[in-house]
Amino acid sequence: MKAKIHVTLKQGILDPQGKAIEHALDSLGFNNAANVRVGKYMELDLQETDKAKAEVEVKSMCEKLLANTIIEEYRFEIG
Amino acid sequence: MNIGVVVFPGSNCDHDCRHVFRDVLGQDVTMVWHKEPSLAGLDAVILPGGFSYGDYLRAGAIARFSLVMQAVKQFASNGGLVLGICNGFQILLEAGLLPGAMLRNRSLHFICRETYVKVENAATPFTNVCRSGQVLKIPIAHADGNYYTDPVTLAGLQANAQVVFRYCMADGKVTPEACPNGSLDNIAGIRNAEGNVLGMMPHPERSAEAILGNEDGRAIFQSMIQSLERKKLAGVR
Numbered sequence: 399m400k401a402k403i404h405v406t407l408k409q410g411i412l413d414p415q416g417k418a419i420e421h422a423l424d425s426l427g428f429n430n431a432a433n434v435r436v437g438k439y440m441e442l443d444l445q446e447t448d449k450a451k452a453e454v455e456v457k458s459m460c461e462k463l464l465a466n467t468i469i470e471e472y473r474f475e476i477g
Numbered sequence: 478m479n480i481g482v483v484v485f486p487g488s489n490c491d492h493d494c495r496h497v498f499r500d501v502l503g504q505d506v507t508m509v510w511h512k513e514p515s516l517a518g519l520d521a522v523i524l525p526g527g528f529s530y531g532d533y534l535r536a537g538a539i540a541r542f543s544l545v546m547q548a549v550k551q552f553a554s555n556g557g558l559v560l561g562i563c564n565g566f567q568i569l570l571e572a573g574l575l576p577g578a579m580l581r582n583r584s585l586h587f588i589c590r591e592t593y594v595k596v597e598n599a600a601t602p603f604t605n606v607c608r609s610g611q612v613l614k615i616p617i618a619h620a621d622g623n624y625y626t627d628p629v630t631l632a633g634l635q636a637n638a639q640v641v642f643r644y645c646m647a648d649g650k651v652t653p654e655a656c657p658n659g660s661l662d663n664i665a666g667i668r669n670a671e672g673n674v675l676g677m678m679p680h681p682e683r684s685a686e687a688i689l690g691n692e693d694g695r696a697i698f699q700s701m702i703q704s705l706e707r708k709k710l711a712g713v714r
Contacts, residue, residue, distance in 0.1 A: 407580075411625065412659070414585050438534075463542075466535055466571065468578040469625055 399444045401456045403474040405465045406437030440464060444476075452476050478705050479505040481519035483549070483565075485540050486511065490526035490562065493682040497698055498523075501686050504702065511543040520705050521558035522549060524565025526618070526680060536579060536621045537567035546572055558602055558701055559674045563619055566666070566676030575669055575676045576634070577626030582619070583659025589618040591691075592657055594642040594665045594679055595649050601641055601668055602704035603675045606696050612649045613642075613693040615679035617657060617665075622678040624660040624667075634667055642666035642677055 407413045416434040423431045446452040456474050465472040480498045484491045491508065498504045507519060511529075516522060529540035540546065546568070553559045553574055561569040569575045582588060591614055599609040607613070626634070634640050642665040645651045656663045658678075666677030681694025 411580070412583070414581055414583055414659075418585060463534070463538065466538070466578050468627070469580060 399446055399449065399452050399476055401442050401444055401452065401474055401476050403440045403442075403456065403460065403464060403472060404437055405440070405460070405470050405472045406435050407469055408471050411469055449476055478520040478702055479507060479518060480701075481507050481509045481516055481522045483509045483522060483524050483545055484511060485527065485529035485543065485568075487529045487531055488525050488527035488564070490564075490680065490682060493680075494523050494525045494562070497682045497685045497695070501695065502698055502702060509545060511540070511545045513545050514548055516545075516548045516552045516557070519552070519557070521560070521701055522552055524549070524559070524561040524568050525682075526563035526565060529564055529568065532564075532621075535567075535571065536564060537569075537571035540564075540568045541572040550574065553669075553674050556671070556673050558705065560603060560697070560701065561674075561676040562680055562682065563617075563622075563678055566678055567621065569674060569676045574674050575667055576630045577624055577667070579621045580623040580625050580659070581621055582623050582657070587618075587620040588622075588657050589616070590657070591616045592665070592679055593645050593647050593649075593655065595645040595651060596641070597643055598638045598641045598668070600638075601672055601675065601700075603668070603697055603700050604641060605700045605704055607700070610649060612645060612647065613679075613696060614647075614691055615681050615684050615694045616691075617679050618683075619658070619678055622658040622660060624664040624678075626661065631661060634664075635662070637670060639668050639670065640664055640666075641668050641675060642679070 415436040420434040643663040684691035684694035
């Protein structure tokens with residue numbers, strides 16, 4: 399199974415990179431873009447055939463290492 | 478005293494810390510490789526600055542799982558003095574030995590320059606040779622020093638005098654302009670509730686001798702030595 403994991407700063411926490419990109423988009427004329435958030439994307443192969451078990455394992459990976467839940471939130475898809 | 482300086486792959490201020498403790502202050506220093514499972518015989522432990530494990534994922538995120546960090550946690554829970562400088566502070570946060578997390582600097586720049594910090598708590602083993610409110614000039618060098626924590630934790634830090642250093646102007650005024658990185662409440666350094674673990678972003682080891690043009694940082698190391706000596710004397714009696 400493959401897990402696709404997204405980690406971004408929590409809503410409400412200033413994302414200076416997102417802000418810089420938003421300004422750049424704005425100066426290029428993309429005035430409709432707002433609330434740009436920058437994050438990390440990770441994918442990994444899991445030696446697991448049971449989707450429920452895989453979800454538990456990936457959640458644990460996110461909580462322990464992949465995200466710092468003080469400042470970041472995560473979501474993932476498994477397939 | 479025997480001071481342990483932990484060396485992670487990517488540490489780059491470890492030798493500066495050794496130099497200050499050994500050559501400037503005349504202490505014994507043991508370099509502790511990150512695979513070392515024990516800190517036996519050490520009086521204090523320094524987590525130095527640098528880019529442990531390349532800062533991959535997040536600064537300090539991988540270093541916290543190294544073998545030596547289990548020993549550091551044990552050392553800290555036994556009341557041992559632990560000082561984390563810059564990347565060392567980030568590791569202490571990731572390891573949960575101190576509360577909060579570091580965000581990218583507000584400006585997005587890596588900032589390397591002198592800063593002024595105000596000693597908010599001079600009654601710690603890391604600041605006891607300072608006066609309360611004293612201003613120290615100590616340089617910073619980081620990209621991720623923008624301290625963040627939730628409002629409840631911040632209120633707790635403030636109420637328990639755990640905010641030890643705040644960025645200030647040369648005259649000691651703590652203002653938004655004095656904060657180089659966007660850090661919450663101008664926080665430059667905090668201690669744990671028990672008081673034996675301190676994390677700070679400024680680099681006192683880079684400002685600890687006259688030949689470098691700045692000796693303010695030496696106060697941190699002198700405080701540690703003085704506090705350890707007092708503890709030993711009390712133990713003898």
